Amino acid sequence: MEMRQWEQSGLKTSIFGIGCMRLPLQAGQTDSARIDEAKAIRMIRAGIDGGVTYIDTAYPYHGGNSELVVGKALQDGYRERVFLATKLPVWEVKSADDFDRLLNQQLEKLQTDHVDFYLLHALHQGTWGKVRDLGVLEFLDRAKADGRIRYAAFSFHDQLPLFKEIIDSYAWDMCQIQLNILDVDYQAGLAGLEYAAARGIGVVVMEPLRGGALAAHVPADIQAVWDEASEQRSGVDWAFRWLANRPEVKVILSGVSTMEQLEDNLRIFADTKPGCLTAEDEARVDRVRALYQSKIQVDCTGCEYCLPCPSGVAIPAVFRAYNQAFMIEDLASGQSSYAWLVKNHEDASLCVECGACEQVCPQHIPIIAKLKDAHTYLG
Ligand SMILES: NC(=O)c1ccc[n+]([C@@H]2O[C@H](COP(=O)([O-])OP(=O)(O)OC[C@H]3O[C@@H](n4cnc5c(N)ncnc54)[C@H](OP(=O)(O)O)[C@@H]3O)[C@@H](O)[C@H]2O)c1
Secondary structure (H helix, E strand, O other): OOEEEOOOOOOEEEOEEEEOOOOOEOOOOOOOOOEOHHHHHHHHHHHHHOOOOEEEOOOOHHHHHHHHHHHHHOOOOOHHHOEEEEEEOHHHOOOOHHHHHHHHHHHHHHOOOOEEEEEEEEEOHHHHHHHHHOOHHHHHHHHHHOOOEEEEEEEEOOOHHHHHHHHOOOOOOEEEEEOOOOOOOOOOHHHHHHHHHHOOOEEEEEOOOHHHHHHHOOOHHHHHHHHOOOOOOOHHHHHHHHHHOOOOEEEEEEEOOOHHHHHHHHHHHOOOOOOOOOHHHHHHHHHHHHHHHOOOOOOOOOOOOOOOOOOOOOHHHHHHHHHHHHHOOOHHHHHHHHHHHHHOOOOHHHOOOOOHHHHHOOOOOOHHHHHHHHHHHHO
């Protein structure tokens, strides 16, 4: 696996980092808090044994259980082999005292005395001003000085101008942005990647498969474009390779939910590096992007920030079924996923339009209207 050099801090990290937001669940469970702990620990350790040196988790993932499971997985000598990243849940911060309280609680859950990368989680206009005014940058300085964190960072879900403002506000070691073959002009996008990299800030990429959508099923017209290449590769392979082709990207986080996915990704990342795509390949990706963009109905990445919905609507699952019907051009498959949600009383018809989800959606999706569309189409 390629190890990437970080210009500013001199670090080296594996290009593939494991995102611990989509760990395997116990059999028959849909509640993301019910992690299949044994399987998740086996997978994280297999990843590290396979060359992964970067593990990403966060306070809210899997209902708070991701940090606990990651802490367990990193026992028996695994902690020393990785850079561990977790995130301050900025929406939980009500006063300056909360900074230390939350970090100390996270260190305890992770069974470690320090995290390598500590990120202000999912910054957007609403949260950035609040935590900055409460003194979060001074807190980061203190936590670095006392050794609880090694590198200060933030993850981002808003528009490019705010991204630049945040980048220019502090001596960040890293930023984490959403980037994939589809989202080139979305949020920070490729312009943000270049802006951060030009200032020596390491960039970690999240949602490289758009939360799995790029992996699910490849429609025939898109597959036909991939098939024109002299080397045959899966859609997952193309998506990772397109990111790895960019030297400004230091880590590509992928949330893996099965051992097979982990092994597939280890295989792909064994053979990626800047220059791994030709100009012709890049043009092929541009054509695929245009085709996908013409099919997607809702730009949901399944991050689950909208959950729990007070009415019990499984919002990301509804949109997944809706997009699935269009992206893979199979209405029956979308309807069958949706029927399952109806059976579990999690479908879009339960929405009471309270709008709580729209306030926290990092993609700024008009969720209420899109839920109605989805129900009309699939219900
Ligand atoms: N800071 C933030 O604001 C924020 C937001 C989002 C994510 N993140 C972090 O970034 C990480 C990466 O994002 P992501 O999880 O959305 O990554 P992603 O790679 O876009 O999506 C992960 C999903 O892709 C599918 N997948 C992965 N490898 C595959 C393979 N080889 N073959 C087929 N399918 C495959 C799986 O879907 P199925 O499970 O459906 O099979 C998996 O759950 C997260 O895990 C999290 O740690 C951070």
